[in-house]
Amino acid sequence: MARHEGRHVNTHPEPDLNSCDREPIHTPGSIQPHGALLVLSGTSLNILQVSANAPRFFGRPIPELLGSDLRSVLGPEQFEPLGDLGARLPANGEPVLLRAVRIGNGPALNAIGHRVGRVVVLELEPGADAPGPPGGLHPVIAGFIAKVQTAPNAADLAQLAAVEVRAVTGFDRALVYRFEPDGTGVVVGEDGNGRLPSYRDHRFPASDIPKQARDLYRRNRLRLIPDVDYAPAELIPALNPVSGGPVDLSHAALRSVSPVHVEYMRNMGTAASMSVSVLRDGALWGLISCHHHAPKVVPFEARTTCDLLAQVLALQVAAREHAADYERRVEIQSVLTRLLAHMARADDYVSGLLAHPADLLGFVRAAGAAVVSDGRTGLVGRTPGEEQVRKLAAWLFREQKREVYHTDALSAAFPPAREYAADASGLLAVSVSKLHPTAVLWFRPEVIETVQWGGDPRKAVEPTTGRLHPRKSFETWSQTVRDKAVPWLPSEVAGAGELRNAVLGIVLRKAEEMAALNVELQRSNRELEAFSYSVSHDLRAPLRHIVGYAELLKEVARDKLAAGELKYCDTIIESSEYAGKLVDNLLAYSRMGRATLDRTTVDLNVLVREVRAEVMATAPGRQVRWEVGPLPTVEGDLMMLRLAVQNLLSNAVKYTKPRREAVIEIGCQTDAGAHTLHVRDNGVGFDMRYRDKLFGVFQRLHRWEDFEGTGIGLANVRRIVERHGGRAWAEGEVDRGATFYLTLPAPNNDEER
Incomplete structure (x- = not known):
């Protein structure tokens, strides 16, 4: 072996x-000689062609047979039971056993006929030598x-x-x-x-x-x-007189x-x-x-x-097979119904799928699955690594361009998959978007199989002529097959296609809902901004009056007021000035949402250096160690970005006051088409349970008496970053410092291909 x-x-x-x-092979021009073959005119039943061995069966030479009618060759007694061949033979060429005939004193022969275009092929072959069962x-x-x-x-x-x-x-x-x-x-x-x-x-x-x-x-x-x-017994003549070509013997049992x-x-x-x-x-x-x-x-x-x-x-x-396929389709539909319910209840289809791994995998009997969408890569079960899945999804999007793709030998189509063949030799994937590499992928592991062949499956070619020969050996030949998985059933491929259509429907419905909500939100925002501007503008004059008259009262009645009463005046002035700052910041926040971005090239190294100098000028005597790494050049509104950076650096200096030496680190990391800046300090930090309140208007996590401020600075940071197409978030721990992050697009950064 x-x-x-x-x-x-x-x-x-x-x-x-x-x-x-x-x-x-369908027009060999000859037959096997254990029987005889006649080609007859479809109307007159005259003999047009005969096999070269016909004289042995009919006792007549070939020239005498050609042109004769079938009746004269068989004799009336044998011919009459055949009846009208034109009516008895089906048009599709299916052979029909007509009857047993006997020519002279010869043995009984089975007469088998079928149609080929305008002619009839009649075969005569020996009948059974022994009785049947x-x-x-x-x-x-x-x-x-x-x-x-x-x-x-x-x-x-x-x-x-x-x-x-x-x-x-x-x-x-x-x-x-x-x-x-x-x-x-x-x-x-x-x-x-x-x-x-x-x-x-x-x-x-x-x-x-x-x-x-x-x-x-x-x-x-x-x-x-x-x-x-x-x-072989040749047909004579070689070409059919009716068609002018070789007769088609596809349905002939005697075909050579x-x-x-x-x-x-x-x-x-x-x-x-x-x-x-x-x-x-x-x-x-x-x-x-x-x-x-x-x-x-x-x-x-x-x-x-x-x-x-x-x-x-x-x-x-x-x-x-139909019953098994029906049962599998019913099972798939049942799981699909549950997946649709999961996706409908979730905020988005990705969360709905990933939150129910048993259904996502059982849907097509996969060992692992992945959902790639909007830069997110969610993995379930036995899968390649996240980066490998992302590259695979990019290849599918770039090269395959199919709504549904499946293979049981992934590495044969995508060679890098050989690295993770043990986990993903089989792939079934559906594309969700034609604009971005967004897809749902299912994986099946490699199944190593030893295959027994009936001889070496390779063919041998004669060196001189190049003629193809069949193999000479049929001795058992074993082969170990790798990098292949259990094939996907047609019902599973069809089910994946249905899931894709369902996801597209959910995405479309969500998009319509978001569009309607966005219109309403824009209207509400315009009304809110107008109201905020109006209220803030109308509040400024009364607050200035309060501060002015309180200072005048304090000056005029200084000698008449006791120390405690003067303290009351100071509190009125201080609170009114704070309220004025709140109004000014609220006006700035309102303007930030309405102002048009004046985009220009901004060197963040220069911007941070200038803002750092301004912040330190307001903190005399503070010991601060700045650790600033290389920063990129971005496209954005200089004034808005300056305000965002100023708020972050001011906060870092403010919340490190309890430290003998403040350490503030500023850095940036660029990947996946975005710059991610961070400002990290060793200050008082915050409880992560309340991180969602940080960027809200007038939201504060510390007492005003401990750290001054209005609670609008970080709200401005988030609004500025979002208007530039990025996002902002923070991480921290009580008494162990905080890190604030913001992203800005990096349009000139080459995405990984």
């Missing part, structure tokens, strides 16, 4: 098989139907078919041979007497039966080769065999063979292939019985 290990099923380059596909062939079919109805699975069905066909025909070996999607054949059932080797569970390469041969098996369900060493197939049979050690096609929903599901060590003729009646057995097998296989 030879052994071989490889990453793919076909690991060696094969010769070009086009010569096989171009071979005129007791009671005829009907009990065979009935018994087989009873057996297959109780068979639990397709493998048992195939085994029953192999046993029954061999019993009917008497061949040494009967194989049930199923075709895989790539054309590879797998022996799924076998019965034999031990004279020929067993090929149970073996595979045969697609090149053993070329495409046009498979097409012919689909059109003509029965094929008999009684003697591999036959001498391709020389390559004859050589294949000899190499396989078989002298006779018969194949019966198993058609599922009109497609070639497989073959029942029989072999014998010596020449063997199988009568038409027995062949027809095998054809009926194959049809029963096909119906049973189809019924079981």
